[in-house]
Amino acid sequence: MDRIVTASAARGTVSLVAGITTHLVRDARERHDLAPTASAAVGRLLTAAALLGTSLKGRERLTLQIAGDGPLGKVTADAWSTGTHAVGARAYARNPSADVPLNGRGKFDVARVVGGGSLQVTKNYEVGHPYNGIVPLVSGEIGDDVAAYLANSEQIPSIVAVGVLADPRGIRAAGGVIAQVMPGADESTIATLERASQAMAPVTTQIVDGADPAALIDAVAGSLEVKLFDTYDVRFDCRCTREKVEIVLLGLGKDELAKLASEQPETEATCDFCGERYVLSADDVRALSARA
Numbered sequence: 189m190d191r192i193v194t195a196s197a198a199r200g201t202v203s204l205v206a207g208i209t210t211h212l213v214r215d216a217r218e219r220h221d222l223a224p225t226a227s228a229a230v231g232r233l234l235t236a237a238a239l240l241g242t243s244l245k246g247r248e249r250l251t252l253q254i255a256g257d258g259p260l261g262k263v264t265a266d267a268w269s270t271g272t273h274a275v276g277a278r279a280y281a282r283n284p285s286a287d288v289p290l291n292g293r294g295k296f297d298v299a300r301v302v303g304g305g306s307l308q309v310t311k312n313y314e315v316g317h318p319y320n321g322i323v324p325l326v327s328g329e330i331g332d333d334v335a336a337y338l339a340n341s342e343q344i345p346s347i348v349a350v351g352v353l354a355d356p357r358g359i360r361a362a363g364g365v366i367a368q369v370m371p372g373a374d375e376s377t378i379a380t381l382e383r384a385s386q387a388m389a390p391v392t393t394q395i396v397d398g399a400d401p402a403a404l405i406d407a408v409a410g411s412l413e414v415k416l417f418d419t420y421d422v423r424f425d426c427r428c429t430r431e432k433v434e435i436v437l438l439g440l441g442k443d444e445l446a447k448l449a450s451e452q453p454e455t456e457a458t459c460d461f462c463g464e465r466y467v468l469s470a471d472d473v474r475a476l477s478a479r480a
């Protein structure tokens with residue numbers, strides 16, 4: 189089970205969240221058969237969504253969507269609360285097989301597979317209108333892009349480090365840490381955070397070396413005094429149901445559904461988000477046609 193830990197530092201003027209998301213990203217990779225570079229990009233966005241998802245309550249939902257012009261196409265990650273101290277998250281990419289060679293530093297070239305474009309963040313609240321923020325991608329490396337969104341759209345200067353380590357057998361480690369500078373933080377606190385984050389080893393290196401979420405928080409906080417809050421369970425989850433699939437199919441209309449039922453013994457629909465396959469018999473589709 190993956191875990192995320194929340195914390196604060198410098199008398200509450202820095203808000204921290206860190207997590208290990210290896211199983212979450214592995215699950216996404218297997219469900220969508222993601223190519224290595226695609227798994228790094230999707231895994232980073234999914235990790236960022238899960239970390240930020242710890243602040244959600246009730247039926248609130250957070251969606252991060254990257255629309256880039258690279259081979260990966262649009263990438264979407266969702267997170268929501270699944271109960272007390274539990275977060276569900278899901279993600280998919282338009283082109284899961286998108287892959288490019290490693291970059292000059294021997295790392296996944298996430299920037300190239302994503303391309304140029306924008307990051308849109310949507311927060312759906314229990315009541316009222318959703319909040320929407322959109323920023324241009326600064327690098328396409330995803331961590332920088334989420335940090336730019338937090339700084340520019342939410343006015344919260346932030347450090348965002350998310351990483352995925354994979355080899356030909358699959359995902360070896362994934363995780364991330366986010367530090368947010370709240371109003372009232374003094375200059376020395378900000379300087380300490382900047383120094384510590386620049387000196388910090390990549391999160392996946394820390395995880396492979398045995399770091400837990402609290403250790404990731406300590407690494408980014410440097411000499412600041414940290415106060416740990418809550419531990420959250422995080423897992424890949426989806427909200428699709430057979431009924432929701434039927435509602436989508438109803439949109440095809442009476443005639444189209446009748447045609448489907450007469451032409452093929454089974455109609456298959458796959459959930460974009462989780463890869464779940466729903467199979468409807470010709471009789472099921474005929475019944476839908478009658479309802480349409």
Ligand SMILES: [Zn+2]
Pocket residue numbers: 426427428459460461462463464
């Ligand atoms: Zn689904």
